[in-house]
Amino acid sequence: GAVVSQHPSWVICKSGTSVKIECRSLDFQATTMFWYRQFPKQSLMLMATSNEGSKATYEQGVEKDKFLINHASLTLSTLTVTSAHPEDSSFYICSARDPARTYEQYFGPGTRLTVT
Amino acid sequence: SQQGEEDPQALSIQEGENATMNCSYKTSINNLQWYRQNSGRGLVHLILIRSNEREKHSGRLRVTLDTSKKSSSLLITASRAADTASYFCATDDKIIFGKGTRLHILP
Numbered sequence A: 001g002a003v004v005s006q007h008p009s010w011v012i013c014k015s016g017t018s019v020k021i022e023c024r025s026l027d028f029q030a031t032t033m034f035w036y037r038q039f040p041k042q043s044l045m046l047m048a049t050s051n052e053g054s055k056a057t058y059e060q061g062v063e064k065d066k067f068l069i070n071h072a073s074l075t076l077s078t079l080t081v082t083s084a085h086p087e088d089s090s091f092y093i094c095s096a097r098d099p100a101r102t103y104e105q106y107f108g109p110g111t112r113l114t115v116t
Numbered sequence B: 001s002q003q004g005e006e007d008p009q010a011l012s013i014q015e016g017e018n019a020t021m022n023c024s025y026k027t028s029i030n031n032l033q034w035y036r037q038n039s040g041r042g043l044v045h046l047i048l049i050r051s052n053e054r055e056k057h058s059g060r061l062r063v064t065l066d067t068s069k070k071s072s073s074l075l076i077t078a079s080r081a082a083d084t085a086s087y088f089c090a091t092d093d094k095i096i097f098g099k100g101t102r103l104h105i106l107p
Helices: none
Strands: A004-007 A009-015 A019-025 A032-036 A045-049 A067-073 A076-081 A089-097 A106-109 A109-114 B003-009 B011-012 B019-025 B029-035 B041-050 B055-058 B062-067 B071-076 B085-091 B101-106
Touching: A004 A089, A009 A019, A019 A032, A019 A089, A019 A109, A032 A067, A032 A076, A032 B041, A045 A067, A076 A089, A106 B041, B003 B085, B011 B019, B019 B029, B019 B085, B019 B101, B029 B062, B029 B071, B041 B062, B041 B071, B071 B085
Parallel strands: A009 A109, B011 B101
Antiparallel strands: A004 A019, A019 A076, A032 A045, A032 A089, A067 A076, A089 A106, A089 A109, B003 B019, B019 B071, B029 B041, B029 B085, B055 B062, B062 B071, B085 B101
C-alpha cells in the first residue's frame, strides 16, 4: 500500500518555541492531506484539511494562527505549532489521500510532541 | 459532523476467540472504514465498505454494514495477541473518527 512518512517521530521543545512537523507521501502525489491530534486514550481529532496550493481548512475550535499548515507540494505538508505550550503536547498524525484511490487515506506513523 | 461511535469501549477476550466491535454513525455515508492503532503508533487501514455493500471479508476480518440502522460491525475471528490494539471506525472523506474500541487479547 501507499506510504506516508512523518518527521520527526518525536520532539521535545520548550514552552514558547515553535515546532515544525513534516508529512510526506512517498509513492504517490497527494492533493489533500489531513492533520489530526490525539490525546492519550482518546480518539483522533481532525484539526485541518490541507490542499496543495491553497489555504488549509481548519475545523471548528482549531486556531489557524497557532497551527500553521503549508502544503507547498503534492508530496509534502507541514504543520507548525507556534509558541507551543504544555497543553499542546500530543500525538500529531497526518494522512494523505491518494487520488487514484478516492476513498482511501494513508496515515503517517505520528509525531509525539512534548512541550516542557 | 459525521462521527463513528464504537461499542464497546473496551473488550478483553481469550486468544483464539472471536472479537466483535460495533460502530454507529449519525448521517448518510458513502463509505465506512475500520482502522487499527497500536498503542502510541499510527493507524493501519483495515477495510473499507461502501454504502451499497452489506458485508465484506478480508482474511480474519469480517465487516457488515447496515445503512438503515446506521451501524457497522467488525468481527475478528481466531484472535491473536497481535490483535491487541484500539480499533476505530471512520466515515467518509474527511474521516471523522469515533472514540474507538480498545481490544485486549489475553494469552
